[in-house]
Amino acid sequence: MNTIEERLWSYIDGTCSEGERQAIDTLIATDEAYRAKFEELLSFDQELVKMEADEPSMGFTYNVMESIRAEHARQPLKAAINKKIIRGIGIFFIATISLMLILMLSTLHPTADSFSVKLPDSFKVTNLTNLLNGKVLSVFFFLDTVLALVWVDAWLRRRRAKHALKP
Amino acid sequence: MQSKLSDIALIEQTLAGDQSAYADLVKRHQRFVFTLAMRFCKNREDAEEVSQDCFIKAYRSLASFQGQSKFSTWLYSIVYTTSMTFLRKKRVDTDSIDDENTYIQLENQSSGLNNNMAEKRSRSYYLNQAIGQLLPDDAAIITLFYMGEQSLEEIGQTLGIEANTVKVKLFRARQRLKEKLERSLKEEVKELI
Numbered sequence: 001m002n003t004i005e006e007r008l009w010s011y012i013d014g015t016c017s018e019g020e021r022q023a024i025d026t027l028i029a030t031d032e033a034y035r036a037k038f039e040e041l042l043s044f045d046q047e048l049v050k051m052e053a054d055e056p057s058m059g060f061t062y063n064v065m066e067s068i069r070a071e072h073a074r075q076p077l078k079a080a081i082n083k084k085i086i087r088g089i090g091i092f093f094i095a096t097i098s099l100m101l102i103l104m105l106s107t108l109h110p111t112a113d114s115f116s117v118k119l120p121d122s123f124k125v126t127n128l129t130n131l132l133n134g135k136v137l138s139v140f141f142f143l144d145t146v147l148a149l150v151w152v153d154a155w156l157r158r159r160r161a162k163h164a165l166k167p
Numbered sequence: 168m169q170s171k172l173s174d175i176a177l178i179e180q181t182l183a184g185d186q187s188a189y190a191d192l193v194k195r196h197q198r199f200v201f202t203l204a205m206r207f208c209k210n211r212e213d214a215e216e217v218s219q220d221c222f223i224k225a226y227r228s229l230a231s232f233q234g235q236s237k238f239s240t241w242l243y244s245i246v247y248t249t250s251m252t253f254l255r256k257k258r259v260d261t262d263s264i265d266d267e268n269t270y271i272q273l274e275n276q277s278s279g280l281n282n283n284m285a286e287k288r289s290r291s292y293y294l295n296q297a298i299g300q301l302l303p304d305d306a307a308i309i310t311l312f313y314m315g316e317q318s319l320e321e322i323g324q325t326l327g328i329e330a331n332t333v334k335v336k337l338f339r340a341r342q343r344l345k346e347k348l349e350r351s352l353k354e355e356v357k358e359l360i
Binding site: 008053054071161 | 186187189190193194197198201202203213215218219222223226227228231266290291294295298309313314319334337338341342345
């Protein structure tokens with residue numbers, strides 16, 4: 001930055017250093033051409049300061065708020081569901097599984113020779129080997145893959161939106 | 168009547184579900200957002216559409232506003248990106264105004280306006296006209312600096328450039344604006360003679 005105008009604009013904007021400011025002060029006081037340029041730029045600067053903002057239409061705020069309300073009304077069910085309900089369901093399942101585990105562990109009778117689990121007589125266990133055939137496993141893995149892809153997609157979208165609007 | 172609460176307080180109320188608080192935020196910033204959009208779009212209809220879009224986007228992302236910068240700086244960065252996307256979509260010619268055809272077009276446009284609005288031929292009127300003839304980036308920097316009361320650093324944040332680059336760009340934008348204003352005023356004097 002070395003032209004007269006550049007130095008004067010820094011001086012007017014208050015972005016020059018203290019030493020530079022003092023040097024320009026002296027130049028304005030002693031140099032006629034410098035002073036004339038300074039006055040010209042200062043008057044232009046003051047005109048810019050006085051500029052007024054444009055006014056949007058009368059119903060601008062109303063239109064914005066209406067669009068927001070309409071958007072809320074169009075909100076998909078997925079987004080409208082209360083997260084507390086989902087958490088409640090989750091807690092219920094976790095509690096049930098935990099209770100079952102506790103029940104099972106309480107029936108364990110480990111000894112030095114053998115390790116056996118005694119389930120209550122009323123508790124009937126289905127033979128799982130019949131269920132775990134190739135078809136069931138394929139469906140299970142397919143669903144897992146789809147769920148993983150959905151989760152990755154949602155995560156990437158959130159990340160991109162966050163990066164785009166981060167101040 | 169506009170709320171006297173700070174932007175942050177209004178944001179907190181909005182996030183707590185009070186939509187009227189957001190309406191207050193819109194009222195507070197709408198004039199400047201609209202003016203900034205005008206600098207890019209060059210016409211009221213498009214600027215109004217872009218401004219509305221910006222406020223809706225800001226509302227959607229309000230929870231992600233971290234308060235590290237001023238709300239206005241964050242909002243203006245949304246205006247900048249939305250306007251740029253809008254310009255790309257509309258394929259508006261953002262070539263230099265010094266291009267002969269564009270200049271003739273704008274000259275005719277402004278003289279048409281002048282015939283109907285002779286009473287508004289004040290220096291500030293010509294100043295606004297000259298800003299309208301600047302490149303969108305130049306006009307935006309001048310508007311952010313003078314009307315938006317944004318520092319060079321904040322403008323840099325909004326436009327995604329360094330503060331020093333903003334300083335250089337601001338200097339050049341003011342130079343170009345001064346030239347255009349002087350040219351417009353000379354034309355006016357010639358017309359009067």
